[in-house]
Amino acid sequence: MRLRDRQRESQIIQMRLIWTLAFVVIVLGALVSRMIWLQWLQHDRFQALADQNRVQTQAIAPPRGLLLDRHGRILADNQPDFSLVVIPEQVRDLDAALNGLRELISIDDDQIERFHTQLKQRRRAWEAIPLRSRLTMEEIALIAEARHEWPGVRIEAEAIRHYPHGDLFSHVIGYVNRINAEDIAAMDEATLANYSGTNFYGRAGIERQYEQRLHGKVGYRKVETNARGRVQQVLEEIPPVPGEDIHLNLDLDVQRAAWDALGSRRGAVIAIDPRDGGVLAFVSRPGFDPNLFVTGISLTDYAAYRDDPDRPLFNRALQGQYPPGSTIKSMMGLAALDAGVTDWQRTIRDPGFFNLPGTTRIIRDWKRGGHGVVNLHTAVVESCDTYFYDAGLKMGIDHIANFLAHFGLGKITGIDLQGELAGILPSREWKQRARKSAWFHGDTVNTSIGQGYMLATPLQLAQTMVVSARRGKQIVPRVAMGAPAAEPQDQLVLKNPDNWPRMEAALADVLHGQRGTARAAGHGAQYRIAGKSGTAQVFSLASDVEYKELDVAERLRDHALFVAFAPVDNPAIAVAVLVENGESGGRTAGPVARAVMDAWLLDGKGSLRDLSRPRLQPDEGATP
Amino acid sequence: MSSREYLRQLPSHQRGPSNRDLAFRLHVDAPLLAGLLAIMAYGMFILYSAGGEDINLLIRQSMRFLVGFTTMFVLAQFPPRTFRFWTPVLYGIGLVMLVLVLLVGIEAKGAQRWLYIPGFGRFQPSELMKIAVPALVAWFFRDRALPPSFRDVVIALTIVIVPALLIGKQPDLGTALLIAMSGLVILFMAGLSWRIIGAAVAFVAVAAPLMYFYVMHDYQRRRVDTFLNPEADPLGAGWNIIQSKTAIGSGGIDGKGWLNGTQSRLDFLPESSTDFIFAVLAEELGLLGILLLFALYLFVIGRCLWISYHAQDLFSRLLGAGLAITFFIYILVNVGMVSGLLPVVGVPLPLISYGGTSIVTLLAGFGMLMSIHTHRRLIG
Structure with a gap:
């Protein structure tokens, strides 16, 4: 059992x-x-995943092209900088990491916010996001010591833009700063790929205008990394194509002469070589330090600029619109000659005022008691308003508007900078359109001495001198060297071309004549200068309450203007100077223009140089 | 018929090894030993790559093997009746230690699993229970009538459930389930009726979701969540499983080559020399390498079942089979976890993974199997 x-x-x-x-x-x-x-x-899928793990494609930012002055001196270059970057894909707890880093080194709320913005943006996976730039050696040591605590956080060396001359070129060269969401949103796929390694973008001035040429072409490096992102080996590398170096027409010495001559006053200086349209100097004072903007300006620094009553961020040369005043009298004279309402012999008696015909209205000349008997030559030299009231009224606003348009007033010059303003060249049509009002004789009278509705930027004033020096032939001003913009077809042809030299003689007497309004500026010159002073009455600032507390009297003074070209017989420079609240064009702005012209026209020994050759020989240019 | 003549006429497997057989006299089963050595050699080969070519790691692993083999060899010298005699004592000691662990155990990673024994060091009592629980169930059925009566089933279940609950309390759900399984397979071997098995499976299917919501700890629940959807948190809890699947899949048929696995060598694969070493094998040696390992495992398990088949008393048979199946369940759970078929449970790949007391426990089990095989007597 x-x-x-x-x-x-x-x-x-x-x-x-x-x-x-x-x-x-x-x-x-x-x-x-x-x-x-x-x-x-599923092998192929996992093979791809494993490679994706291991192989990272890193973009290599191309070195940004340098900006050089016409003699090859560096105006903007790139310098190494150490910044703290984060690769979000490798960070397990981002907030904890950020807080930990903030305990270690100073990172302000601004930078954190910017980091978060960039995190949310369209971006490539495994791409490092900058958190803080300009680390000191001390901070680098602190982070290096604690880096094992935060995988995905690392220090990267990158080249950042550096402007060795600080605020000197701030309004013309502009600056670069961190690329932002709007820049990225505006890019097509190809451009976006080309910027994948780049952290900077041209924000203003030449940096913005020539962004594409300066940027270059991105390179790539395929690397094998371990799980903590450390590079084990480089598998493949396509080097970047560096950005193009751009030579500018600017001349460091001329620019500095203009800057120094303006001194601490607010104003602008534009100098253009009328032979090729090259911009020799482009100054707006006060300026700002573009280096502060590169890695992100702090709120404090920005507030200081924004709240400064001198408005250092305002580009007066390009965007400041001022009544041109008497600086247009030479052009007004040529217009009157061309219209046949006057000639060089005709005289008028100036009692110090002008009686608007058909009315009892009196319009005053700037000189009490008047200039006496004046012809066109003396009217230009002494800047007699009454003569031009009379001539203006005789030729009429339509002729004035048509004629002055040939000098570039009322339209942008087309310079290779963005944000240029066009000023106002008033006309019947303009007043009807802008003011919904008919044109009156009184308007014509005001316009004939560059007051009333008429506005022009310092750049436009310089351009009027370029066209004057070229005897009616226009040319587009260029900051960058190289192929000039298409020559404008529009050319002013006078009925009597002899009027050009005769007007130049009158303008020369402004500086070199006994009674010239800018005799002081012409004193001791080694070459003959054709120039015209002007004052712009301050209308807008008078009502600007904000400024009143500061220095009411100073801020209400007229703006001083001066335009000129030289040498008269072979013009090689055209200049416009604006000194805000400088009062007297001849006495305040004139000497500034003279200093700029001397810097460009004289050689080292103080005599007129050979203008057919570059101002500095290549070996001279090498030493700053 | 003389006894010698009788022996000569018996089929070879009933005849037993001859007295001249050295292995037999040392109480070692040569085929089983060969299988184990082959697996271990293979394991060292993989570990060399998985551990980053660290010779010291191999030396420490060899030391464990040495301890394990010594234990195996010593246990093999005792006849099975010795184990049968000591089984209740061993179980009792284990149970006491499990209670002590809960009271005065060493805490690590949010669980109390270790006991400090003066002069001995840290000890994990659940490791002892991996043998004691199946052994006691086998002991319980040593002279019962088979198939087991309902009363016997209830008693056997109690033997299994009490330590399992204590281990689950530590909490170490993975080990608790494994130990429960090792006891339950003895019940299965003893002829538990298919109807009860079917009912139990149905019960587990219903109880599992309830366990999830009412019994599990947060960390356990997270593991289940991760298992069900690893992509939900690819950098956190899902990382391990995604990386190990990637390692296995990218290995392909013939692998990336020894020492050339990118997932493991570039540290994308976590725990690459311990719990996830299977993924290293799969990545570097491919499907062919896996088939070789499975073949070795199958040979060892087959040999154990063969030994069990020819064992002479009920205790030996049940214990032998139980140990063999437990060994297989470890393989299943580890490979299933690494390849994303089962939730992440900290179970090493038997005889391959680096470290742990499990090597000693496993080899102790194989020592008992060798004892069973080499102490057979002729039944008159």
Whole structure:
């Protein structure tokens, strides 16, 4: 009985053992089929995932092209800088990491916010986001010590833009700063790819205008990294194509002469070589330090600029619109000659005021008691308003507007800078459109001495001198060297071309004549200068309450203007100077223009140089 | 018929090894030993790559193997009746230590699993129970009638559940389930009726979701969540499983080559020399390497079942089969975890993963199997 029992039990266990073996084989089969699924059928997908893990494509930002002055002196270059960057994909707890880093080194709320903005933006995976730039050696050491605590946080060396001359070129060269969401949103796919390694973008001035040429072409490096992002080996590298170096027409010495001559006064100086339209100097004072903007300006620094009553961020040369005043009298004279309403012999008696015909309205000349008997020549030299009231009224606003348009007033010059304003060249149509009002004779009278509705930027005033020096032939001013913009077809042809030299003679007497309004500026010049002073009455600032507390009297003074070109017989420079609240064009702005012209026209020994050759020889240019 | 003549006429497997067989006299089963050595050699080969070509790691692993083999060899010298005699004592000690762990255990990573024994060092009582629980169930059925009566099933279940609950309380759900399984397979071997098995499976299917919501700890629940959807948190909890699947899948049929696995060598694969070493094997040696490992495992398990099949008493049979199946379940759970079929449970790949007391425990089990095989007597 017991034996039979045992046999049965033995059979049970033996059956179960066979079941077990079957179970083991089936389950192992299931595991094998799982492996076949993963390793055979899904192999390509996992292979790609493994490569994606291991192989990172890093963009290599191309070095940004340098900006050089016309003699090859560096105006903007790139310098190494150490910044703290974060690769969000490798950070497990971003907030904890950010807080930890903030305990270690100073990172302000601004930078955190900018970081978060960039994090939310369209970006490539595994791309580092900058958190703080300009790390000191001390900070680098602190982070390096604690870096194991935060994988995905690292210090990267990058080249950042550096402007060795600080605020001197701030309004013309502009600056670069961190690329932002709007820049990225505006890019097409190809451009976006080209900027994948780049953290900076041209924001203003030449940096913005020539962004594409300066940027270059991105390079790529395929690297094998471990799980903590450390590079194990470089698998492949396509080097970047560096951005193009751009030579500018600007001349460091001329620019500095203009800057220094303005001194601490607010104003602008534009100098253009009328032979090729090259901009020699482009100054707006006060300026700002563009280096502050590169890695993100702090709120404090920005507030200081924004709240400064001198408005250092305002580009007066390009965007400041001022009544041109008497600086347009030479052009007004040429217009009157061309219209046939006057000639060089005709004289008028100036009692110190002008009686608007058909009315009892009296319009005063700037000189009490008047200039006496004046012809066109003396009217220009002494800047007699009454003469031009009369001439203006005789030729009429339509002729004035048509004629002055040839000098570039009322339209942008087309300079290679963005944000240029066009000023106002008033006309019947303009007044109807802008003021919904008819044109009156009184408007014509005001316009004929550059007051009333007329507005022009310092750049436009310089451009009027360029056209004057070229005797009616226009040319577009260029900051950058190289192929000039298409020559404008529009050319002013006088009915009597002899009027050009005669007007130039009158303008020369402004500086060199006994009674010239800018005799002081012409004193001791080694070459003859054609120039015209002007004052712009301060209308807008008078009502500007904000400024009143500061220095009401000073801020209400007229703006001083001066335009000129030289040498008269072979013009090589045209200049416009604005000194805000400088009062006297001849006495305040004139000397500034003279200093600029001397810097460009004289050689080292103080005499007129050979203008057909570059101002500095290549070896001279090398030494700053 | 003389006894010698009788022996000569018996089929070879019933005849037993001859007295001249050295292995038999040392109480070592040569095929099983060969299988184990092959797996371990293979494991060292993989570990060399997984551990970053660290010779010291291999030396420390060899030391464990040495301890394990010594234990195996010593245990093999005792006849199975010795184990049968000591089983209840061993179980009792284990149970006491499990209670002590909960009271005065050493805490690490949010669980109390270790006991400090003066002069011995840190000890994990659940490791002891991996053998004691199946052994006691086998002991319980040593002279019972089979198939087991309902009463016997209830008693056997109690033997299994009490330590499992204590271990689950530590909390170490993975080990608790494994130990419960190792006891339950003995019940299965003892001929538990298929109806009860079916009912139990149905019960587990219903109870599992309830366990998830009411019994599990947060960290356990997270593991299940991760298992169900690893992509939900690819950098956090899902990282391990995504990386190990990537390692396995990218290995392909013939692998990336020994020492050339990018996932493991560039540290994308976590725990690459311990719990996830299977992924290193899969990545570097491919499907072919896996098939070789499975073949070795199958040979060892098959040999164990064969030994069990020919064992002469009920205790030996049940214990032998139980140990063999436990060994297989470890393989299943580890490979299933690494390949994303099962949730992440900290179970090493038997005889391959670096470290742990599990090597000693496993080899102790194989020592008992060798004892079972080499202490057979002829039944008259």
